[in-house]
Amino acid sequence: MKLSRPLASPALAWLSFFLLGPLLMVVILSFSTRGVYGGIEWTLSFASYERVFSVRTAQVLWQSFLLAFSTAVVCSVLGLLCAWYMTTVSSKWRPWLLGMIALPFLTNLVIRVYAIKHFVGVNGPVQFFLRAFEIPYDPFSLTANSWLVWYGLISTYLPFAVLPLYGAFEKFDFQLVEAAKDLGAGSWSLLVKVIAPALSAPLAGAFFLVFIPCLGEYVIPDLLGGAKTMLWGNLITEQFLKARDWPMGAALAVTLLGCFALILGVRSLLLARRHRE
């Protein structure tokens, strides 16, 4: 159609300039070297990538990977149980339950993190009870630790896991459950042997919907983890803003994107194979 080109051009130009341009620049940056005063020298070098895979950096990346992985596992399991419950109550109640789970979606991330900080803060109930029962605690490590980061991540990303699983349960053939029950399956084996295998594709989807954004999370570890919990997102930011080592920051960012591409690529390959079978 004649009109398609003028209609699409603004979006094309905009995304090329503000998305593709910056991304290509980051890729080029990652192969440059850092100048003496934090500037950039445009000579081809792989030094930053060598440092990405050095022991110190690799440790942070591994820690980041573990945290995202455990968050995704917990969210998928909780999501599965919640979605199962939500889809078997009377259909009148379902939108309300869905709303309760989706509520964190609708509140600002900074506010949610603020609320968590306030909850464990000086005037919060946690410290109040600890004082009331005379349990000794350290106020500094109480308000910034890796457990809080974990809680923050789970409470933020849980809806990402529940919503696709809810959709899957709505289309699920509950006669399978009925049949398994008739054959004497208990609740546990029902979950592990019937539901989880039948919903393995949406479960994997829920897992990755949590895992991928978690890897690049910045705000939650920054505010709830203090200086201790350093994740991939924080590391990139630190290189760009504090260390003023842009090539290193860029190399870390490119590696993160590479991991995403790898995960998504493997996943679509597996899906394609299953489709063929």
Added chain:
Amino acid sequence: MSDRSEHLRPKAPWFAGVVFTLVVVVLHLPLLFLFASSFFERIGETWVFTLRWFQEVLADQALAAAFLNSLIVAVTSSTLATVIGTGAAVALHRGGFRWGPFLRALSLTSLVLPEIVFALALLSWFFLLKVTLGLHSVIAAHVTFILSYVILIVSARLSTMDSSVEDAARDLGAGEWKLLWRVTLPSIWPSVGAAFMLGFLLSFDDFLITFFVNGAGQDTLPVKLYTSMKIGLTPKLNALATLMCAVSALLLIFAFRSSSFRDVLKAGEEPGDQR
């Protein structure tokens, strides 16, 4: 879903219900506590009900300026993104130009790209091009990430639209522009409105990208909240957070109640069902 299959759904075991209840309580406890504590003031050993913190928030000039910044950014970037994105979605739907797959790939990239990578890439891009930072750079960034959502929402509506109406208009001799203005746009209007509202909310709530690409002294509301809470938590900040939540909630209720938004949700569900 037929009624018969509804009846055949056996209840989930008790522990699923327990997990659900616990999750909902644990998920919302900190927020509820925050809302409650913004209404109280400590005098000696007792807590007294007060609206003082809200009065202080509303009287604060710096917060009013931040609110105005948020509003300017949200309205401008959402309007721009809606106009550009709707055009792109219509073009993608009609086809007939070479760069379609490229445009699709770009807008998908923007959806899956980690926010922190986008923010830092854009920041260094502006720095290398020697662009001064300010509200204009924030708007440019917001339009970029809202654009993909607009394309997504409007495309979903277009894909469920009955194409025979367009064919009929064409057969009756409508030109391309006339077709766009008189047939296509009127039938996707609700989804364009919904895309604008979503864009507004995304922009209004965005912290991370704004934090990196905004100029000094031009904070939006979430950035202001973040920088103040780095200094210390005060009852006034509790009241600010409560107010921000209330505003977002009201906007959302308004958006969901308008029937147009429901249409889009339905339109969005249908392509999902085919998968």
